Amino acid sequence: xxxxxxxxxxxxxxxxxATQASRSVEEIKxxxxxxxxxxxxxxxxxxxxxxxxxxxxxxxxxxxxSSINSKEIDWHFIGNIQSKKSxxxxxxxxxxxxxxxxxxxxxxxxxxxxxxxxxxxxxxxEVSKSGINAxxxxxxxxxxxxxxxLDLKGLMALPSPAADGKINEKExxxxxxxxxxxxxxxxxxxxxxLGTSQDFEMGIKHGSTMIRVGESIFGxx
Numbered sequence: 001x002x003x004x005x006x007x008x009x010x011x012x013x014x015x016x017x018a019t020q021a022s023r024s025v026e027e028i029k030x031x032x033x034x035x036x037x038x039x040x041x042x043x044x045x046x047x048x049x050x051x052x053x054x055x056x057x058x059x060x061x062x063x064x065x066s067s068i069n070s071k072e073i074d075w076h077f078i079g080n081i082q083s084k085k086s087x088x089x090x091x092x093x094x095x096x097x098x099x100x101x102x103x104x105x106x107x108x109x110x111x112x113x114x115x116x117x118x119x120x121x122x123x124x125x126e127v128s129k130s131g132i133n134a135x136x137x138x139x140x141x142x143x144x145x146x147x148x149x150l151d152l153k154g155l156m157a158l159p160s161p162a163a164d165g166k167i168n169e170k171e172x173x174x175x176x177x178x179x180x181x182x183x184x185x186x187x188x189x190x191x192x193x194l195g196t197s198q199d200f201e202m203g204i205k206h207g208s209t210m211i212r213v214g215e216s217i218f219g220x221x
Contacts, residue, residue, distance in 0.1 A: 003041065004048045006217050014211070017204040028204060031076055033196075033214030039064055041218055046073060054078040054097075054212050058085050065092045078156075078193075078212060080130050083107040090115055090149075097156040097193050097210075100132045102143055109147040116153045117144060118193055121178060123171045124160035131157065134178055138185065145186055154191030154209070155179050159199065167199055172206035179207055 010030065018025040034042050035056040042053060042064065051072055055061035056079030065075055076095040081104050089096060090111035097118045099105060108115060119140055122131030132140055137155075144152040155178060159171040172194065179192045193210040195203025200211035 003044050003217060007045065007048050007050065010213060010216055013201060014204065017201040021205050023204070027209055029210045031078075031193075031210055031212045032217050033078065033212050034064070034218070035060065035079075035214065037214075037218050039067055042068065045217060046070065050217075052076060054214075055093075056080075058088060058092075062088065062092055076212075081108075087111040095153075098130065099140070099144065099150075100130050102140065105140070105143050105147060105150065109149050112149055114149050114151065116151045118154050118156040118191060119144065119152070120156045120158075121175065123157040123175050123178075124168075126160060129158060134174070137178060137182070141182060141186065141189070152186060152189045154189045154193070155182060156193035156210075158196075159194070162198065167202050169202065169206075172202050176206040 014028055015025045018028060029052055030050065031052045031054045032045050032050045033054045052074045054076040074095060075093045076097055077089050077093040078097045081089065081098055083103050086107035090108055090113040095116045098120045099117050100120045119137065120131040121134055121137060122129050141152060144150050155175065157175050160168055175192060175194055182189045191209045192207050193212065194208035195211040197213050197216040200213060203211055
C-alpha cells in the first residue's frame with residue numbers, strides 16, 4: 001500500500017469532480033478518517049500533505065492526538081457523541097461533525113472551549129442512524145448559534161449506501177437544499193460534510209465542502 005499514491009489519486013478525483021461541478025477544488029477539504037489506524041500511518045499521511053483527520057472513538061483518539069501533538073493537524077470528531085464525554089471531546093478536537101440534539105449542544109457548550117461544529121442530519125431517515133430530522137434542523141441550529149462557545153459551521157450527513165450499485169442522488173440533493181437554507185439564515189454556516197470513499201464525487205456534485213475518506217487512503221480495516 002502506497003499512501004502517497006492513494007492521496008494523489010484521491011486529489012485527482014476531487015479535482016475532476018470539482019471541475020465537472022463547476023466548482024473550485026480549493027473549496028473542498030479532504031478529511032482522512034483514521035479510526036483504527038496506527039499513529040505511523042497517520043504520520044505518513046500527514047507527511048504527504050494531509051492536515052485534517054477524522055476520528056470516531058474517543059479513547060482511541062485521545063492517545064493518538066496526545067502522542068502526535070501537532071499544531072499543524074485539525075482533528076475532527078465524526079462519531080456518535082455521549083453527553084458525559086463531551087468535555088473530553090471539546091478538549092481534544094477542534095471540529096465536531098455530529099451534533100444531533102439539544103443535550104449535546106448544552107454539554108459541549110458547558111466545556112467552555114471554542115469549537116467548530118456541524119449538525120448531523122439523518123437525511124436517509126434510517127432508524128439505525130444518528131442525526132436530526134430535517135424538519136427539526138432550524139430550531140437546533142438556532143440553539144447552537146446562541147451558544148457561548150460553539151461556532152456553527154454547517155451540516156453533515158451519511159446518506160444511505162448504494163443499492164444495486166445505484167446511489168440515491170435525491171438524498172444528496174436534499175442536503176444541498178438544507179445547506180442553502182441554513183446559509184441563508186446564518187451565512188457563516190457554509191460547510192457541508194458529505195461523502196466518503198464510496199461516494200465523495202456525488203457529494204462534491206451536490207455542494208460538499210468536506211469529504212471524509214478512510215479506506216481509499218489507508219486501505220481496508
